[in-house]
Amino acid sequence: MSILVDEHTRVLVQxxxxxxxxxxTEQSIAYGTQVVGGVTPGRGGERHLDRPLFDTVxxxxxxxxxxxxxxxxxxxxxxxxxxxxxxxxxxxxxxITEGIPVLDMLHVKEALRGQAVYLIGPNCPGIITPEACxxxxxxxxxxxRGRIGIVSxxxxxTYEAVKQTTDAGLGQxxxxxxxxxxxQGVSFVDCLEHFEADPETDGVVMVGEIGGNAEEExxxxxxxxxxxxxxxxxxxxxxPAGKRMGHAGAIISGGQGTAEGKxxxxxxxxxxxxxxxxxxxxxxxALVSG
Amino acid sequence: MNLHEFQAKHLFAAQGVPIPRGYVVRSSxxxxxxxxxxxxxxxxxxxxxxxxxxxxxxxxxxxxDPEGVERYADTLLGERLVTHQTDGRGQxxxxxxxxxxxxxxxxxxxxxxxxxxxQRVVFMASDAGxxxxxxxxxxxxxxxxxxxxxxxxxxxxxxxxxxxxALGLGKAHMGALxxxxxxxxxxxxxxxxxxxxxxxxxxxxxxxxxxxxxxxxVDDNAVEVGRQAEIQDMRDLSQEEETEVRxxxxxxxxxxxxxxxxxxxxxxxxxxxxxxxxxxxxGAPANFLDVGGGTDAExxxxxxKIILSSPAVAGILVxxxxxxxxxxxxxxxxxxxxxxxxxEVPVVVRLEGTNVEQGKRIxxxxxLDVIPADDLADAAARIVAAVGQSExxxxxxxx
Numbered sequence: 001m002s003i004l005v006d007e008h009t010r011v012l013v014q015x016x017x018x019x020x021x022x023x024x025t026e027q028s029i030a031y032g033t034q035v036v037g038g039v040t041p042g043r044g045g046e047r048h049l050d051r052p053l054f055d056t057v058x059x060x061x062x063x064x065x066x067x068x069x070x071x072x073x074x075x076x077x078x079x080x081x082x083x084x085x086x087x088x089x090x091x092x093x094x095x096i097t098e099g100i101p102v103l104d105m106l107h108v109k110e111a112l113r114g115q116a117v118y119l120i121g122p123n124c125p126g127i128i129t130p131e132a133c134x135x136x137x138x139x140x141x142x143x144x145r146g147r148i149g150i151v152s153x154x155x156x157x158t159y160e161a162v163k164q165t166t167d168a169g170l171g172q173x174x175x176x177x178x179x180x181x182x183x184q185g186v187s188f189v190d191c192l193e194h195f196e197a198d199p200e201t202d203g204v205v206m207v208g209e210i211g212g213n214a215e216e217e218x219x220x221x222x223x224x225x226x227x228x229x230x231x232x233x234x235x236x237x238x239x240p241a242g243k244r245m246g247h248a249g250a251i252i253s254g255g256q257g258t259a260e261g262k263x264x265x266x267x268x269x270x271x272x273x274x275x276x277x278x279x280x281x282x283x284x285x286a287l288v289s290g
Numbered sequence: 291m292n293l294h295e296f297q298a299k300h301l302f303a304a305q306g307v308p309i310p311r312g313y314v315v316r317s318s319x320x321x322x323x324x325x326x327x328x329x330x331x332x333x334x335x336x337x338x339x340x341x342x343x344x345x346x347x348x349x350x351x352x353x354x355d356p357e358g359v360e361r362y363a364d365t366l367l368g369e370r371l372v373t374h375q376t377d378g379r380g381q382x383x384x385x386x387x388x389x390x391x392x393x394x395x396x397x398x399x400x401x402x403x404x405x406x407x408x409q410r411v412v413f414m415a416s417d418a419g420x421x422x423x424x425x426x427x428x429x430x431x432x433x434x435x436x437x438x439x440x441x442x443x444x445x446x447x448x449x450x451x452x453x454x455x456a457l458g459l460g461k462a463h464m465g466a467l468x469x470x471x472x473x474x475x476x477x478x479x480x481x482x483x484x485x486x487x488x489x490x491x492x493x494x495x496x497x498x499x500x501x502x503x504x505x506x507x508v509d510d511n512a513v514e515v516g517r518q519a520e521i522q523d524m525r526d527l528s529q530e531e532e533t534e535v536r537x538x539x540x541x542x543x544x545x546x547x548x549x550x551x552x553x554x555x556x557x558x559x560x561x562x563x564x565x566x567x568x569x570x571x572x573g574a575p576a577n578f579l580d581v582g583g584g585t586d587a588e589x590x591x592x593x594x595k596i597i598l599s600s601p602a603v604a605g606i607l608v609x610x611x612x613x614x615x616x617x618x619x620x621x622x623x624x625x626x627x628x629x630x631x632x633x634e635v636p637v638v639v640r641l642e643g644t645n646v647e648q649g650k651r652i653x654x655x656x657x658l659d660v661i662p663a664d665d666l667a668d669a670a671a672r673i674v675a676a677v678g679q680s681e682x683x684x685x686x687x688x689x
Contacts, residue, residue: 076515101482101512102404109409110441125613139613139644154559156611159643160666163611180558182406209559212406235562238547238569239578242375246543246558246580248511249406254424259566276570277563278667 002174003149003194003201004092004118005068007132012057012066012090013038014073014081017048021072024096024137025049028070031134036064057088068092070126070135075099078122079108086117094135095122095185102248105183112185119185123247125155125177136177138162146171148284149195151188152207153180153214153247157235157277161205164281170288173201180247182211188218196226203229203288205280206271208262210236211250215262223269229287232266232273233280234259291508294338296387297524298504301481305473308466309501312389314338321363324388325356332391333359337366339381340529342505343373349383352391359388382528392502393495398457399423400470402478402486405438411478413437413445413471415453419490445475459493466499481521482512533599540592542581549574551673552597552606552635554590556581556615564609567666573674576603585615590623595631605677607669608639617641617649625656636661636676640669 011028015021016038026049029035037052037060044055054060057069069085071078071093078097085093100122112119120127126136130143142159144166152158158177165172176191178184188206195201204226208215215234222230237259239245241252252258266273274283293301296314303309312334313324325333333356337349344350349371353359363386372380397419405412416434418426426433435456437449450468459467474486485507492502512518527535537544543558547565551573555561558580565575577600581593597603610620624639640663641649653660661676663669 075511099511099514101515102484102509103479103482103512106404106409106411107441137614142643152559154557156557156613157559157563159611159613160560160563163642182404183409207559209562235559235566238565238575239562240547243545245545245562245578250558250562254427276567276667278567278665
């Protein structure tokens with residue numbers, strides 16, 4: 001077990017023939033992921049990286065039985081790609097693309113409402129179930145199959161948590177990068193729900209950052225529904241208000257979304273917080289083996 | 291991206307949202323002419339800068355003769371305005387807005403934003419206009435009313451009426467308020483805005499609604515994908531921090547902070563975490579800097595130059611978790627940057643991830659005075675210690 005993706009997941013790549021898409025698709029294939037094809041309109045019938053290319057996602061799904069897709073197309077075209085994948089019946093859509101206008105995502109989310117689709121991202125590293133399925137741009141070699149679920153709004157900061165759980169001998173069940181945008185697909189709560197239900201997950205690490213209230217919602221969920229230990233770190237204690245810290249969603253506005261406020265909400269809900277990301281590994285190890 | 295008040299009002303007017311008559315001018319003589327052309331007995335002169343709090347800072351004044359308008363415009367133009375929202379240097383005033391004076395009956399607040407929790411465009415309104423809305427939200431939240439817009443149905447008249455009656459407006463004002471709100475909603479969607487604030491929206495002595503002030507923020511992503519060319523032309527780089535503009539030209543995400551430890555990190559989350567860990571170790575970060583995922587040696591060198599352009603920087607912490615980025619490439623970038631620009635402050639480097647051993651070897655073999663660190667905590671401890679030692683003599687005795 002794991003969450004959302006595993007060794008049986010059949011992955012389609014939207015934007016596989018671009019520079020980024022090609023590089024990361026090669027990496028995913030080398031990792032052992034079942035990449036079953038790519039979609040590049042106008043290049044249907046060709047082959048790329050020894051996989052078939054299709055003109056449309058619908059056609060690709062019919063031919064390959066793909067149930068997940070990863071999107072590497074530019075920001076202006078990514079909303080269309082997400083909706084095309086959902087319309088073709090893809091269950092897990094990981095959108096790596098950064099820079100999608102927020103109103104576009106607002107409409108995409110509305111269109112996806114009520115559909116049995118898990119959108120991961122956008123503006124995220126993707127999702128990985130170690131030693132089974134790597135969908136996205138994370139470095140595969142730092143992961144080990146294991147028992148900690150990781151969910152994060154960040155990229156490289158997630159790798160920090162991954163490496164520490166690997167070094168501690170715990171490994172990861174699944175790692176989900178939910179992305180740094182203000183409007184995103186699956187939330188902390190969605191992932192916590194799956195980790196709570198997953199028999200292979202013993203504990204969860206969540207990595208948040210300033211902006212929005214997703215961490216506060218996660219705190220309320222943990223208090224009401226989680227039996228497994230959760231360790232949380234929030235980046236941005238030193239971030240000034242009103243400044244966007246790299247991620248479109250990482251901004252303190254109107255006094256809302258501060259790291260201190262998030263730490264307080266999580267601590268009140270009984271979540272074990274760490275003030276330094278360097279303590280994540282030791283803290284979760286103490287909790288799952290204690 | 292922020293717009294000036296006069297630009298925002300121009301967009302308002304195009305959507306039928308009423309604004310005071312006025313002219314934007316760039317010299318004091320033009321300011322006087324504008325007042326004379328507007329006629330009347332009173333004029334409002336407003337400094338055009340990207341910052342709130344202009345009124346309290348002396349950037350807005352009501353004058354009762356065109357000579358006064360000219361004199362006041364002269365004191366503003368070419369100067370810098372410091373408000374509670376700017377840094378100590380303030381923002382340069384290159385234009386002023388001269389408007390007709392209007393009698394104010396009531397001051398209201400109207401805002402439009404993308405609400406992250408509901409994932410909807412939301413209108414916020416309050417009868418406490420003209421004051422800091424964040425204070426009202428914190429102290430008297432019952433005075434803030436909201437309307438959440440369904441993206442398919444759009445803004446409905448009943449939502450405008452709900453807000454209108456909650457604000458204490460009568461039936462006579464409902465049509466005008468609905469037109470203002472529908473105009474702002476169209477503007478919000480057409481121009482990819484992320485925030486509109488009308489503070490205050492006034493009821494005039496004659497009972498009209500008028501947007502007396504206008505603040506507009508545009509979604510940078512929409513500008514970046516190229517679908518807001520006209521808005522892009524409105525960008526005023528003089529209002530933005532110089533170093534941040536220069537960094538953006540090199541695809542670096544940089545924000546100036548007030549500490550003395552420069553940071554260079556890959557990834558926004560890790561960059562924030564690095565700043566936080568520096569603080570935990572008793573230091574203070576001089577900047578946020580994300581070199582990005584697909585960085586190269588040249589960009590690393592540019593990042594060094596940008597960090598060192600601040601005289602406050604007494605040391606640099608490089609924290610790279612190589613995933614896609616290879617540590618050996620980063621190390622080469624560091625070596626060439628240090629050689630090229632002659633870095634004279636201590637540099638602590640923490641490398642982790644892809645090709646980390648090659649990266650460490652390149653640094654060690656370079657003969658440069660670069661301090662290697664094992665992990666982020668170790669790196670922070672080392673740079674804080676190094677900066678503490680290199681504190682310039684006599685700095686303690688400064689008043």
